[in-house]
Amino acid sequence: MKKTICLAALVMSVLASSSVFASDNVLAPSLTVPQKLLPYGAVSRDGYFKGIRLAGKVKVVSNFADIKVQVVNSFPDLKVKRVDNFPDKIGEWKFVDNFPDFTIQYVNSFPDIKIQFDNNFPGVP
Numbered sequence: 001m002k003k004t005i006c007l008a009a010l011v012m013s014v015l016a017s018s019s020v021f022a023s024d025n026v027l028a029p030s031l032t033v034p035q036k037l038l039p040y041g042a043v044s045r046d047g048y049f050k051g052i053r054l055a056g057k058v059k060v061v062s063n064f065a066d067i068k069v070q071v072v073n074s075f076p077d078l079k080v081k082r083v084d085n086f087p088d089k090i091g092e093w094k095f096v097d098n099f100p101d102f103t104i105q106y107v108n109s110f111p112d113i114k115i116q117f118d119n120n121f122p123g124v125p
Contacts, residue, residue: 045124052101061105068110082117089123
């Protein structure tokens with residue numbers, strides 16, 4: 001009789017604990033809207049990084065930049081073309097000293113984005 005009561009108590013405790021854990025580990029499909037996934041790189045497909053449109057006038061600074069950039073030869077997040085006129089497409093940057101649209105800092109490690117200078121096909125690869 002004691003074995004039956006102990007077994008019943010054990011089964012009840014297992015069932016009670018599994019219902020508590022089931023609320024954390026939901027196996028059923030959710031009806032919530034899935035979050036938007038980022039593409040393979042840090043730059044979105046439409047050319048934005050954290051709300052900054054990656055086109056326009058750019059100033060290179062040594063501290064407190066909007067974006068930390070590493071120049072690479074392969075697998076960039078953005079291909080950049082240097083222009084002298086007003087840049088209007090994603091990846092076209094005009095380097096200025098005054099009134100920039102955003103600032104960058106060149107780094108060798110832990111960049112926000114990786115860029116490659118390319119005069120033929122600027123933009124998100």
